[in-house]
Amino acid sequence: MDVSASCAVHHIILHCNSASTSFSGGVRYLYIGRINSSLFSTYSPVFLNMSPPSQISTETNTTAVPSSVTVTSSRGYTLGERGSHNIAKGMPHPYPVPKFTDKHEERKWAKQHMAGAFRVFARKGYTEGTAGHISLRDPVDPTTFWINPLAKHFGLIKASDLVHCDEHGNVLPDGPQSAINAAGFAIHSAVHKARPDVIAACHTHSIYGKTFSAMGRPLDMISQDVCTFYKSHSVYSDFGGVALEAEEGKAIAASLGDGKGVILQNHGLLTVGQTVDEAAYLFTLMERSCEAQLLADAALRPGEKLKICGDEEAAYTEYMAADPETLYTEFQPDFEMELYHNNDFLN
Numbered sequence: 064m065d066v067s068a069s070c071a072v073h074h075i076i077l078h079c080n081s082a083s084t085s086f087s088g089g090v091r092y093l094y095i096g097r098i099n100s101s102l103f104s105t106y107s108p109v110f111l112n113m114s115p116p117s118q119i120s121t122e123t124n125t126t127a128v129p130s131s132v133t134v135t136s137s138r139g140y141t142l143g144e145r146g147s148h149n150i151a152k153g154m155p156h157p158y159p160v161p162k163f164t165d166k167h168e169e170r171k172w173a174k175q176h177m178a179g180a181f182r183v184f185a186r187k188g189y190t191e192g193t194a195g196h197i198s199l200r201d202p203v204d205p206t207t208f209w210i211n212p213l214a215k216h217f218g219l220i221k222a223s224d225l226v227h228c229d230e231h232g233n234v235l236p237d238g239p240q241s242a243i244n245a246a247g248f249a250i251h252s253a254v255h256k257a258r259p260d261v262i263a264a265c266h267t268h269s270i271y272g273k274t275f276s277a278m279g280r281p282l283d284m285i286s287q288d289v290c291t292f293y294k295s296h297s298v299y300s301d302f303g304g305v306a307l308e309a310e311e312g313k314a315i316a317a318s319l320g321d322g323k324g325v326i327l328q329n330h331g332l333l334t335v336g337q338t339v340d341e342a343a344y345l346f347t348l349m350e351r352s353c354e355a356q357l358l359a360d361a362a363l364r365p366g367e368k369l370k371i372c373g374d375e376e377a378a379y380t381e382y383m384a385a386d387p388e389t390l391y392t393e394f395q396p397d398f399e400m401e402l403y404h405n406n407d408f409l410n
Contacts, residue, residue, distance in 0.1 A: 134382040135375060142379075145386035158395045160338060160388055169202040173339060174209060174222040177263070178408040180343035180394075181211065182401040184267060185218030187347065194331075195267035196247035199225075199339050200255055206230055208255055210248070212241035221408050230256065246306040253312030254319060254335060263339035265346040272332035275353035279328045282352050284372040285359055289352040290380035291345070291390075295322045302329040323385070324349050337387040344394035 134142060143149070147156045163169035177199050189195060195217070199209040209225045211217075227238035232248045234240060247266070254264045275282075279300050284290050299318035303311045315333065319325040323345055324334035332349050336342030359369055372380070401408065 134378045136379050137375060140379060142382065145382065145389070147386075147389040147392040149383055150389060150392070156392060158392045160391050163202070166202045171222070173199055173202060173262075174225055175409045176398065177209065177225060177339045178220050178222040179398045179401050180265070180339055181217040181220040182405075182408050183343060183347070183394075183397045184265075185216065186401070187269075187350075189267040189269040189346075189350070190217050191268040193244060194246075196244055196251060197265045197339065197343070198247070198251035198255065198263060200262045201227065207235065208251065209238070210243050210251060212239060213244050215241075221410050223410055249306045249309055249312035250315055250333070251312075253309065253316040254333070257313070257316035258319070258321075258335065260337065261335040262337050263342040264333060264335045265339075265342045266327075266331060266333040267346070268331040269346075269350045271354040271357060272326070272350050273330065275357055276326050276328050276330055276332070281326065282349075282356055283369060284377045285369050286352075286355060286372075287380055288348060289355070290372055290377045291348060291385040292323060292352065293377040293381040293385075295381065295385070296324045296326065296349070297322050298326045298328060299330075300328045302327070326353075336390065338391045340394040340398065341387050341390040344390050344397075347397070348393075 136142060147158070150156065161169075161172060163172070177197055180197055184190070184195070184197075193214045196211055201207045201209060207227060207229050209227055211220055212224055212226050215224060224239060224241075226241050226243050227235040228243060228248070229235060230252055232243070232245075232252070234243070250266060251264050255261060279298060281296060281298050282289050282292055284293055297318050297320055299315050301314060303314070306312055306315065315325065315327065319333065319335065323336070324332060326332060326349075332346060332353070334342050334345035334349055336345060363369065
């Protein structure tokens, strides 16, 4: 990326509806926006050096299906019990996953956290018309689940708005009598059937997720953060259009396998978890990882390659920081921020 040597980079701001390209000396540049400089009263244009595009082909099958990982540490690092105690020092970690003896109380708590997850998604800009859904397996009757009502903005959803439905898509009487998204039901019901361990699933058409999904490849392990998905995410490359049919949902669930998430080519992202907090954090992390991957790929100069984390280091990081309890904990700062801004979603 060529910018003035003294320029302090703050934000990349997109100002154009479509990217424009220019050519200089046979090198292709992609104009993506402007950089805010503290040294200038105006914005300076930014161009990313892009190597000539090559022909890309994709296959209509899944890739990078999760596989078992053997964790070792040649550096002598301790491989203790997994859990969020590994990220706390001095005192116990402040956000243990609550344990309930009353399933109705657990339902109330889980629905409140689900509504909070929608507020987080709204604040992060994951909305796209009526697309996008979070589902929650009901603690009282695990054969049923809760899902958001059709066409309700994520930023307005409250716990009391969530719709209770059975495995056939019938809206149950103990919740709002609201329509649900047909595609959302097809995808989420199939995931919950295929994965009894999955309590919650998240899917939206977020901008970086759907952009990276067009590549038809899994994420590279280019940072500590993305190592959370080391050998635990897949690519569903057989896009069959809007997922209104049960077969499309089943195919997506099969592609997910036993992983934490799946990149739906030409579609978006889907993540799962043992709590809605885990699934929601994983979604935000996968979205940011797609953004980081796109930026890293775009910033490469001709002949350069990305430095990929080694398998041992990636596996160790996943083991120590990507268990359900730790991932639940990782979501709590965002949840608390929503409580601070407006806690009406608890109602």
